[in-house]
Amino acid sequence: AQSVAQPEDQVNVAEGNPLTVKCTYSVSGNPYLFWYVQYPNRGLQFLLKYITGDNLVKGSYGFEAEFNKSQTSFHLKKPSALVSDSALYFCAVRETNTDKLIFGTGTRLQVFP
Amino acid sequence: AAGVIQSPRHLIKEKRETATLKCYPIPRHDTVYWYQQGPGQDPQFLISFYEKMQSDKGSIPDRFSAQQFSDYHSELNMSSLELGDSALYFCASSRWGKRGSGELFFGEGSRLTVL
Numbered sequence: 151a152q153s154v155a156q157p158e159d160q161v162n163v164a165e166g167n168p169l170t171v172k173c174t175y176s177v178s179g180n181p182y183l184f185w186y187v188q189y190p191n192r193g194l195q196f197l198l199k200y201i202t203g204d205n206l207v208k209g210s211y212g213f214e215a216e217f218n219k220s221q222t223s224f225h226l227k228k229p230s231a232l233v234s235d236s237a238l239y240f241c242a243v244r245e246t247n248t249d250k251l252i253f254g255t256g257t258r259l260q261v262f263p
Numbered sequence: 264a265a266g267v268i269q270s271p272r273h274l275i276k277e278k279r280e281t282a283t284l285k286c287y288p289i290p291r292h293d294t295v296y297w298y299q300q301g302p303g304q305d306p307q308f309l310i311s312f313y314e315k316m317q318s319d320k321g322s323i324p325d326r327f328s329a330q331q332f333s334d335y336h337s338e339l340n341m342s343s344l345e346l347g348d349s350a351l352y353f354c355a356s357s358r359w360g361k362r363g364s365g366e367l368f369f370g371e372g373s374r375l376t377v378l
């Protein structure tokens with residue numbers, strides 16, 4: 151069965167520093183990979199996705215993610231963190247021919263001024 | 264741009280009561296998904312509909328049912344409510360569902376509290 155793992159419950163970063171939020175996946179076949187962000191008491195907002203093609207995917211708000219097939223990873227990155235980036239980040243995977251989007255347990259990003 | 268609309272945003276019910284949540288997808292989206300997110304948990308897939316037919320089924324309890332109507336809006340009906348049903352319920356929509364590779368667009372959620 152497909153799954154994603156987010157090994158860090160929380161990531162703390164100083165404003166202006168680069169950030170990385172980790173995600174590894176396990177699927178049979180080709181994965182569709184996604185990152186979503188959730189602010190308190192809000193819905194999930196789509197950040198970016200990997201379907202096929204370039205391993206480096208650029209998304210909203212300056213975020214990007216690198217797909218690494220050999221390491222089965224899809225880490226979220228941003229060169230310079232903002233305090234307003236503080237939120238809960240979910241990695242998700244979907245196999246082809248299913249509707250089911252499987253979410254990781256989420257990583258809380260805290261950016262300090 | 265229009266987003267996914269969910270109503271009500273907040274709902275308080277007693278045990279064993281029933282509740283109905285509504286979802287209006289983004290215009291031209293033909294697929295609707297329902298997710299349940301418990302406190303401090305990741306969203307869990309409940310059920311999805313494509314072109315008004317059930318498409319995929321996840322961990323939806325037998326006490327729950329859902330449907331998608333001709334105007335593509337969807338309703339999630341929950342009966343014999345239990346304390347453990349207290350959660351944030353998200354609706355999401357997309358185009359072409361499993362046939363596409365598109366992302367899901369989520370609504371703001373309906374918070375159900377069962378007392």
